[in-house]
Amino acid sequence: MNSHDFLEAECTALAQAGLLRHLRTVMSAPTGTINLDGREVVLLGSNNYLGLSTHPRVIAAAVEATRIYGTGASGSRLISGNSEHYTTLESNLAKAKGTEAALVFSSGYAANTSIIPVLVGDGDLVLSDALNHASIIDGCRLSRATKKVYRHCDVEHLRALLSESAACRRRLIVTDGVFSMDGDIAPLPDIWEAAAQYDAMVLIDDAHGFGVLGQDGSGTVAHFGLEGKGIIQMGTLSKAVGALGGYIAGSHALIELLINRARGFMFTTGLPPATLAAATAALEVMRASPELRHRLLFHACRLKTALVALGYTLLPSETQILPVVLGSPERATSVARALLVEGVFGPAIRPPAVPPGTSRLRLTVMATHTEAEIQQAIAGFAAVFPT
Ligand SMILES: Cc1ncc(COP(=O)(O)O)c(C=O)c1O
Structure with a gap:
């Protein structure tokens, strides 16, 4: 037997379980309608929630940065890749996050x-939703801390696990x-209350809350009025901000330690100047344009109401992410395929991205969808139901 034979065998096993994935090619910008593999379809699968990746001010900032600074950072941030764009962007992110x-x-x-x-290592405990x-999940594995998983959004379960953690050196809830x-x-x-009682740190991943929730779109912490409570805020620049990158917002001491210890910061090249300039411009547009957030949530509400009226089962989302649960991977992919025929791209999400038995379409709207696009999407769903 050839030592590479397992590759094909593993792919065959994935295909038999309905879990083999294929890449599609997008041949246009991520706007409300895209060209997918040569066909025009309404896009219900983008994280470009506010449409900022194609905003003229954001594009102009990226073009200008490229013209002056070139295309790449040319080094890791600790060596020669720490372009001046980082300073402005990080200071604006800290302001937006109140850290x-x-x-x-x-x-x-x-x-x-x-x-x-x-934050945690051997002898510590990480509690993860x-x-x-x-x-x-991968960060927890890399940490070598003991990991305990609490039931989804179940703070009583979280408290029960915290109450057994007295012997641990440090506790982190993520x-x-x-x-x-x-x-x-x-x-x-x-x-946060449970964390305060048991002296635990809290790390929140605000990838999908930033730009959407809270005053000025600053995210989930602001949505709950929890600024200044020491919650460490992680987020991305790849979703509502429309660029690329991640960030951590917190205390000076935390950031200094990350610069010195975070391996995914130290041992990789800095982001291109265009990306940083685009993100900085996008933050300005985001703050100055609350109507984008309002339109995003309006579209979400409208699409959700229409799908429920058609008979689809949606999870109780409160945001721009609308999960239509279909059960098996095969059912999710077959509904997604039928929708594509109707000119609507609603991506099927299967394990391991979601728990077994909960394969779904993960629909997302954008502030920049037109009324006609939302109508076309609803008509597509009407045409494929019941499947
Ligand atoms: C909740 C959450 N955290 C982190 C990430 C990773 O972000 P990025 O795509 O910038 O690597 C994603 C997106 O894929 C996400 O949805």
Whole structure:
């Protein structure tokens, strides 16, 4: 037997379980309608929630930065890749988040897998929501801390686990702010209270709350009025901000330690100047344009109401993420395929991204969807139901 034979065997096993994934090619900008593999379809699968990746001011900032500074950072941030764009962006992120400082990483994945091992290690305990994002799960694994998973958004369960943690050196609670596949919001005030009682740190992943929730779109912590409570805020620049990158916002001491210990910060090249300039411009547009957030949530509400009226089962999301639960991977992919025929792209999400038996379409709207696009999406869903 050839030592590479297992590759094909593993792919065959994935295909038999309905879990083999294929790449699609997008041949246009991520606007309300895209060209997907050569066909025009309404896009219900983008994290470009506010449409900022194609905003003229954001594009102009990226073009100008490239013209002056070139295309790449050319080094890690600790060597020669710390372009001056980082300073402005990090200071604006800290202001938006109400923290002393912020640090940008090359992705949200890198931010989560880097910070958790800095906060906890051998002899410590990390408590993680059952539906946390894969980057958090991987960060917990890398940390070598003992990991305990509490039931989704179940603060009583969290408290029970905390009450057994007296022997641990440090405790860290980590949760998505807005859950990426479910669209619900973590019960942060109760989590914070439990953390305060048991002297635990709280890390919130606000990848999907930033730009959407709270005053000025500053995220889940602001949504609950918990600024200044010491909650460490992770987020991404790749979703509502429309660029690329991750960040951690917290105290000066935290940021200094990350610069010195976070391996996904130290051992990778800095982001391109265009990306940093685009993110900085996008933050300005985000703050100055509350109507984008309002329109986003209006579209979400409208689509959700229409789908429920058609008979679809949606999870109780409070945000722009609308999960249509279909059960098996095969059912999710077949509904997604039928929708594509109707000119609507609503991506099927299967394990391991979601728990077995909960395969779904994860629909997301954008502030920049037109009324006609939302109508077309609803008509597509009407045409494929019941499947
Ligand atoms: C909740 C959550 N955290 C982290 C990430 C990773 O962010 P990025 O895509 O910037 O690596 C994502 C997105 O994939 C996410 O949904």
